[in-house]
Amino acid sequence: MATCRFTSPNEEFDDCFSVCGWPMPGAQIKVVDNLMHELSVGHIGEILLKSSQVCSGYINNIKANANTFLSDGWVRLGGRIFYNSKGQICVLGSGKNAIMHGGLVVYPEQLEFRIQRCPGVAGTTTAGVPNAKRYEEICALLVRYPEMEAVTEEQVRHFCSKHLFLNDDSVEFNHLPKYYNLWMLYQY
Known part of the structure; x- marks a missing residue:
């Protein structure tokens, strides 16, 4: 949309x-x-x-x-x-794009808008991936700026915990979905 x-x-x-x-x-x-x-x-x-x-x-x-x-x-x-x-x-x-995360309805557009403000992140897209406990887990694909020092998973997690509304007890930021590491990309 x-x-x-x-x-x-x-x-x-x-x-x-x-x-x-x-x-x-x-x-x-x-x-x-x-x-x-x-x-x-x-x-x-x-x-x-x-x-x-x-x-x-x-x-x-x-x-x-x-x-x-x-x-x-x-x-x-x-x-x-x-x-x-x-x-x-x-x-x-x-x-149609909403992610059903536990009891929350999360809209990817809002997540992407905020995650893209993380220093070192050139672009992002998010999606729901199957999770037996929460119905869907939030997964982010990030594109990093090649000319900047590489943004790390820890930096992204820290940024998300400060700037996203998903920091209550229903969402854990002490780990990310296993898909996360596979989807960290560099833009060439």
Whole structure:
């Protein structure tokens, strides 16, 4: 899912990953639960869009059309969002990409945004890998800057423990999934 931010010149910029601003003129957005009931400010749900700028459907894909384009003109985008107290749209990520980690729903986009700020990390992608105890374990693939001193696993763990919300008792930072070491890469 790609997102872009709509702001005005007079708006105070909020440098936060999830804040995307307000709907563009001519676009209507609402947040709904699994039963398609509209949710109020602060409640996380699926984003629906209605606009004259939206296509009318997918070519030769009846199933995708039925799942995406609703009869009342609304389009299901699949993103998980909420409205903050200022009325701004806050995007958490794609519902399809969500990692089910124990009792938490973790959105890879948020993890990647923060991990990429770790010194020495040029890029990252995250995914859920099977885990019998927690359903999915969080696995990160990192690309290091070749011209910088190599970032170590310990540095990444330390950075994550300080900058990610995943530092409660339900998540252990004293070890990483076995996949982690296999996925440390250099960018050439």
